[in-house]
Amino acid sequence: MSWTDERIATLKKMWEGGSTASQIADELGGVSRNAVIGKAHRLGLKSRPSPVKANDKKKAPAKPAPAPKPAAKKAAKPAPKAAPAAAAPAKPAAPAVPGPRQDGAPQSQPLPNRSSNLPKIVSVGPGGFLRQGPGDQQPPIPPAPPRRLVPAKPSAEIADKTSLLDLSDKVCRWPMGHPGEPDFHFCGEAVNPGFPYCVEHCGRAYQAQLPRGARRPPPPLPFGGPRVR
DNA sequence: CCCTGATTCGC
């Protein structure tokens, strides 16, 4: 199989949409998971929460020397690793689509942290992912997904709904329904220019920092809350 | 063991 434009487009969309390489691979057919990953990298797509890289622990100050690994087979290559710059965007200029993964992301209620009584405002993105201002960092790390219970065939069952494959810069990417369900789809309305969502969903995704005390309770989560359908 | 993505390197 070769990488036609269509297959590449599918790969891109699924990759950006948060599908795993395996899912993409067998959706495309005729390629291996490795092929997908390799291609994704060659395309410049990369990163995305990888189970293998999701470690950034605070170490005890007594371990400055990680054991150098023995170059057994491969020629030793001093390849410095560029640290991926993963910062919370200050402005909602062009936020990447938060990956609608096929897991029930455990949603903790976005309760304001009581112990530090400063009520940070958090807005809620699709999938119930919390957006954070530049000032805050840390707590809600992206949910590490359990997987494997998913039809993973976006093509057949969704007809006129906006599927993963229909996403483009022109349509609203707000997820509708729960991922993994047969009728899971995306909003698909015309986007609010400059944003990945339509006007309505921009209102959900981006919430202005209001003066203290003048805030309304957060709108219902797109999913992650109690199921409504 | 299963899974994941990342990387390498012969083709």
Add this chain to the structure above:
DNA sequence: GCGAATCAGG
């Protein structure tokens, strides 16, 4: 450019 083999972490 491609992707199997390998690596490394969950």
